[in-house]
Amino acid sequence: MNIRLEQTSDFREVEELTREAFWNVYRPGCTEHFVLNQYRNNPDFIPELDFVMEEDDKIIGHIMFSKAELVLDDGSRCPSWTFGPISIHPDYKRKGYGIKLLNYALERAREIGIGFLCMEGNINFYKHAGFGLASKMGIHYHAEPRDAEVPYFLAQELIPGWLKSNGIVEATYCPPKGYFVADANPDAFEAYEATFPKKEKTLQPGQLPQFCQSCGMPLAKNEDCGTNADGSINFDYCKYCYQEGHFLQDCTMDEMIEHCAQFIDEVNKNMPQPMTREEYVAMMRKFFPMLKRWRK
Ligand SMILES: CC(C)(COP(=O)(O)OP(=O)(O)OC[C@H]1O[C@@H](n2cnc3c(N)ncnc32)[C@H](O)[C@@H]1OP(=O)(O)O)[C@@H](O)C(=O)NCCC(=O)NCCS
Numbered sequence: 001m002n003i004r005l006e007q008t009s010d011f012r013e014v015e016e017l018t019r020e021a022f023w024n025v026y027r028p029g030c031t032e033h034f035v036l037n038q039y040r041n042n043p044d045f046i047p048e049l050d051f052v053m054e055e056d057d058k059i060i061g062h063i064m065f066s067k068a069e070l071v072l073d074d075g076s077r078c079p080s081w082t083f084g085p086i087s088i089h090p091d092y093k094r095k096g097y098g099i100k101l102l103n104y105a106l107e108r109a110r111e112i113g114i115g116f117l118c119m120e121g122n123i124n125f126y127k128h129a130g131f132g133l134a135s136k137m138g139i140h141y142h143a144e145p146r147d148a149e150v151p152y153f154l155a156q157e158l159i160p161g162w163l164k165s166n167g168i169v170e171a172t173y174c175p176p177k178g179y180f181v182a183d184a185n186p187d188a189f190e191a192y193e194a195t196f197p198k199k200e201k202t203l204q205p206g207q208l209p210q211f212c213q214s215c216g217m218p219l220a221k222n223e224d225c226g227t228n229a230d231g232s233i234n235f236d237y238c239k240y241c242y243q244e245g246h247f248l249q250d251c252t253m254d255e256m257i258e259h260c261a262q263f264i265d266e267v268n269k270n271m272p273q274p275m276t277r278e279e280y281v282a283m284m285r286k287f288f289p290m291l292k293r294w295r296k
């Protein structure tokens with residue numbers, strides 16, 4: 001097994017590896033290979049920490065790092081760092097390669113002066129490389145309530161005392177914009193994805209919860225989803241909102257909220273505490289502007 005810096009000639013192979021590693025793991029399909037494809041030109045990308053792992057004469061692993069920022073309570077910003085995607089080819093998963101690659105990269109990161117990292121991930125893997133819950137270090141996640149203990153938001157001081165020596169008692173982290181490149185450029189992503197061999201997307205257990213991006217209905221199985229013009233499954237929208245490439249109702253966000261409010265009794269069946277219609281509407285007014293159909 002060998003770990004070395006990524007070369008230009010590795011780019012496509014590493015993107016193929018990333019696509020294989022992430023496919024259907026967190027959502028139907030994946031976008032992490034496009035993030036990597038775009039990030040190498042991003043000023044936040046750190047080329048000295050862009051590693052591949054080789055075994056059996058091929059690349060089986062990859063990790064990249066990025067500059068990031070922490071926002072302090074007075075609104076000032078402090079440079080910080082994050083990493084990912086990290087990928088191990090499915091044929092080599094759970095054999096100890098991932099942790100070796102991560103520990104190697106963290107050591108190199110420490111050597112070049114990276115003092116603190118935070119990122120989103122599964123603690124059951126990252127605890128083996130010294131990560132803990134970021135909330136325990138006073139670092140909050142931008143998309144969660146400030147006092148929440150966010151189980152997937154992890155951090156580590158690579159240089160002990162780095163937070164204190166930078167005067168940070170509490171701060172908030174938002175992932176760098178470059179990580180959202182597929183959402184921001186859906187057409188560019190689709191064109192890029194079309195350059196790979198077709199792979200079947202599917203909803204499966206263990207993925208992050210998926211919701212219809214028009215009405216918020218949970219999408220638990222492929223049958224809940226709408227269809228594209230060519231008859232394939234559309235994983236963004238439910239079958240009640242989207243069929244054959246078209247929305248079934250031409251409506252505003254407020255009209256959709258009114259429409260959904262009729263189903264309050266159905267929704268309450270899955271709630272620990274039943275909501276009133278007013279509470280349900282208030283919740284939708286907060287949540288719907290983040291859905292793809294209504295996002296400005
Ligand atoms: C996550 C990933 C990089 C881990 O690499 P790996 O080579 O499979 O992991 P390792 O064999 O080095 O695992 C080290 C330890 O972490 C644990 N672990 C690894 N992946 C885990 C996961 N997804 N969930 C829970 N525990 C995990 C292993 O059980 C192992 O612990 P053990 O030695 O006590 O059994 C790899 O599985 C992968 O590429 N997954 C798909 C892409 C992905 O999820 N990337 C990370 C995004 S945050």
